[in-house]
Amino acid sequence: MGVAASVFVVDDDPSVRKSLTRLIESAGYIVEAFASARDFLKAATAGRPCCLVLDVRMPGMTGLDLQRTLAQAVHRIPIVFVTGQGDIPMTVTAMKAGAVDFLTKPFAARDLLDAVQRAVEKDTRNLGTEARSRSLHARVKTLTPRERQVFALVVTGMLNKQIAAQLNVVEKTVKVHRARVMDKMRAGSFAELVRLADAAGVIVAQT
Amino acid sequence: MGVAASVFVVDDDPSVRKSLTRLIESAGYIVEAFASARDFLKAATAGRPCCLVLDVRMPGMTGLDLQRTLAQAVHRIPIVFVTGQGDIPMTVTAMKAGAVDFLTKPFAARDLLDAVQRAVEKDTRNLGTEARSRSLHARVKTLTPRERQVFALVVTGMLNKQIAAQLNVVEKTVKVHRARVMDKMRAGSFAELVRLADAAGVIVAQT
């Protein structure tokens, strides 16, 4: 299973919290349990791969409310829902919003642990892509406005002289900017620069 | 809503078929109804954006069985499930397998039509990417084995001379292959070639 992963359990029923905690800990995870969505939001931080095991029905903020709230956060924690009384519309809402699984009590211990594993794996992947995108954005931020323009035009495949004409400067100037872009973006080749641009572009589009 | 879209309705209950058909036709879709999954598999072809409105519980092949079967097909038709008696595990299975929505009867006409619209939009996007990937693969197929090798190495950002060394040929030979690759792949620039390679690579990885 690789690195230690955290699993957050949120359930208003103390006995359920206790049994879920015991079960998940037995599989080697670091478990933190919370009695309500608000407690979780106040206290939870992971800094490592994690996931959330969440009761749908709770007094105050429900599981679906919490899911909606977390959907706006930077780091989207994968959620495994667990519920005693659920209905189909609720299930559909949760799944459409990206829940990893939705289990009804009583469920097999195996099923829960499988879902948790999938959720943690998903989070591990997410953390990886997030880290990459952060480092990419950090590099893009170091570009000056002009460099950014040249960057954008260069990766479309335009020639330096065409870019120069478009920006009303001489070719030499474009070459200078271009070289700085390669340097600041830490691209070892033009092919790599194109890939960095596409990756950065996708992120911008998502945001 | 753009182009005409087909909606396939599969339900074993004739009266439900009839009312679903009427409802969906009223929204401007071309509806074809089938009494069973097998009938649908035998007869249905669209050639235009489409989706599937599917009853979960049916004698013989169930809705979930049909979903599994279709998942292996080339063209993944988006599915909207509709059911009288469903349960949560069934819903979760359907949603995890990519269903667009899962409605329980009785449902609001508006909800069904919204789901159908989302499903058709999804299919339109899918058809677009499929068409692009087919044309891309067609172009890759015209490459000779050697050209493919050069293609693969070129888009990593390697220099011609490095590629030449790796393939034990002279640099000029690499240049010739490279030029042919640009030509056959119809890439107007090196940047475009890199993007084509990545797009083709993703498709290969998916397959």
Added chain:
DNA sequence: GCGGCTATTGGACCTTGGGGTGGTACGAAA
């Protein structure tokens, strides 16, 4: 306000890399 800093621009010069033309060659497949 002055010096230092950054962003931007530009010139002269040279090397290297990518790419095209025209021609040659050879083995395998059709």
Added chain:
DNA sequence: TTTCGTACCACCCCAAGGTCCAATAGCCGC
């Protein structure tokens, strides 16, 4: 026998990119 895939040569052009140098404008801090 012709076509195709592969490989190579000589020659040339242009694009990319580096070196060294220089100028202008705006901003910051002292």
